[in-house]
Amino acid sequence: MKSVALEEHFATAEVMQGWKSVDPRWSDLALKPSTEGEGARRLLDLGAERLDAMNEAGIDVAVLSLTTPGVQNLDAEVAVDLARSCNDHLAAAVHTTPERFQGFATLPTPSPDRAAKELVRCIRELGLHGAMLHGRTRDRNLSEQEFWPIFEAAEALRVPLYLHPQSPQQGVLDAYYKGFGEDIDSLFARAGIGWHYETGIQIIRMILAGVFDRFPNLTIVTGHWGEVVLFYLDRADMLSSAAKLPRTISEYFRQHVYVTPSGLFSHRYLNWALEVLGADHILFATDYPFAHAAPGSARNFIATAQLSERDRNRIGSENWDRLCSKIVR
Template identity: 30%
Template sequence: MGINCCTNKNLIQVNQKGKHLVVDIHCHLNVPAADKIVQEKYPGPPPGIHEFSNDKSNEVNRAQFCEIGATLNNINLRLKDMDKLGIDVQVISPNPGQYFYYTDPETGLAASQTINNGIADAVASNPERFVGMGTVPMQDIDLAITEMRRCASELNLRGIEISTNVNGKDLHDEVLQPFFAEAEALGILLFIHPLGFTHAHRMKEYYFNNLIGNPLESTLAVSHLIFGGVLDRYPGLKICVAHGGGYIPGYWGRMDHGWRARADCSEHCQHLPSSYLRKLWFDTLVFDKEQLASLVRTHGSDRLCLGSDYPFDMAEPDPVAFHDELDEADKAKVMGLNAAELLGIEVKL
C-alpha cells in the first residue's frame, strides 16, 4: 500500500508499512542558520524565554537541548526513530522557539525564509517520509502573506505554523485578519502551536509555563478565534491546534452558557461556541488514553490527528500504541487518514 501527497500537482510516493497509515502531524525541526541571522542583530536569548521559568527548569532545558540537539537540528537520526515508532510520515514544522516575531520585519523575513528553505530541503532529501510546514514573520502581515504564498507555490509546504499570539496581539486582532483571509484563499493549513503563556508570573516553578501555560495559550487562541468572529468571517480556514486543543475541548459548556446568557459574549460570534470546535482539527497529544477517548467522544474521530511533539521531552513516547484502545475505524482516521485529507495526501491501494 502507498500514498501520494498531492499539492500543486507534485506527487510524492510513500510506502505504508503497517495496517494503518501513520502520519505524525506534530514534529519539529530547528534550522541553526536562522538563529545565526537573528543573533547577529539580537544577541542573547529571545525576550521572555527565561522570564517565567526558574533556575531548575532552565537547567533541565539546557540538558534536554544537549541531548536532542542532533535530532532537532537535522534529519539524519529521524528515520531510525520513525521506523522504531512505526511512523510512516512526519509532518515537520519549525521549532516554536524560531518564530522570531520580536525582531524587525526584515530580520524576521530573512529568518523565516531560511527556516522554510531548510524545511523544504529536509523534505526533498526524503520526500517519501517527510511533509513540511513553514513559518512567516507575523509582525508584518504583508510580508507574512508574501512568504506564505512562497511556501505554498514554490516550496510545496503544506501548512504554516503560527503562535497563539503575535507580540501580545490576540488572533482576532484586526491587523491579523488579512493573513487569515489569504490562508483561507490558499487553502493552506494553519498549525497553531503555543510557546508558553505570556503572563505566567505564577508559573515559574515546576515547568508550569509549559505544563499549564501551553494548553492555556491554545485555549485563549481558539477562544479569540471563536468569540472574535474570525471563524465566521473565514469559514474555510483549515486550522489544527496542538496539544489536543488545550483545555477548551474539555470545558466548552461554560462558554456556551456565557454565549446564551450575555450580550458581550455573543456580540461577534454567530453560533454556539462549541459548534466551532467541530470545524477545527486537534492533535492527540494529551498523554492519557481516557482523555483521548473523551476527545473522540465529544469532538469526533474525523477531526483528530496523531501528534507526538517529536523530538522534545514533552513528546508522547509511543504515539502508535497510545491509540491502541480506539476501535479500528476511529484508529485509521486518527492515526493517518485525517492528516492525509488535511494535507492533501491521497491513499492508494
C-alpha cells in the same frame, strides 16, 4: 495502518542565534531547552537520526515545523529573512525524503502582509502543507485584525494552520507562575500548564473576534487534545450569546478545529476528543523531540485504542490526507 505525525519539530542554527539575540522582554521560556543539549542537537537533525527515531516510534510520515516561538518574537526584517531561509531549508529536506517528510511553513507574523505572501510561496512553490503559528506576536494576540491577511491567504489556499503553544506574557508569568524557584516556575508556565491555557485562549479569542465568521473555510489544528478548552467547552459556551455569535463556541470548535495528542498518549483523552469532536477531527502527533516516545509507542497508542478499524485509519493518516487533498496549489 499508516501513521502521520503533525507536530514534529526542527530548528536551524540561524534561528537559534536569532532567539538568543532577541530583546530579553520578548525571549521565550523555551529558549534553553530548544538551544542547549540533546534537544537542540535533535532539532537540528533532519537526517538519519530523525528517521531512526520515526522508525522506532512507528511513524511513517513526519510533518516538520519550526519549534516555538517560531520567528514571532523577532524584529520584522529579521523574522522575514529567517522565515524564508527556514522554509527553504525545510523544503530541501522534504524534497530529499518526500516519502517520510512533509512540512509546515514558518511565517514572519511581525509583518503580516509578508507572512501571507510567504505562505503562498511555501504552498505553491515549495510544496509545503500549511503553516505553524505560535499564538501571539510579542504582545499582540493572533485574533487582532492586523493578522487577518494570514487567515485570508490560508483560507484561499485551503491549508490548515497549526496553532502551537508559546510562553505567556511577562505580566501573566509574574502573576501566576512565579514563586517556586526558577526551574519549577519555568516548567509551570510551559508544559506544566501555562502553554496550554495560553494556546486555548488564543483560539477562543479568534472565535470572539469573528475570525471564523469572516473566514468560514479556515481550518485550525491544535495539539495536546485541544489545549484545555476541549475539556471546558460546555462552560465556554456561555460566551456565545454574550458576544452575540451566530454559533456557540462548541460549534466553532467542531467545525473549524482539529486536535492532536502531541505525544500525550492517553486513551482517556482520546475518548473525550472522540465524544466532543468525533473521529473526523482527530489527527496524530508525537511532539518530537520533546516528548520521547518509547519504541513502538506511537503506533501502539492508536492500535490499542478502542476504535473501529475505520476510525483507526482516519486518525492515523486519512483525516490528514483529506485535508491535504483540498489544498489549492
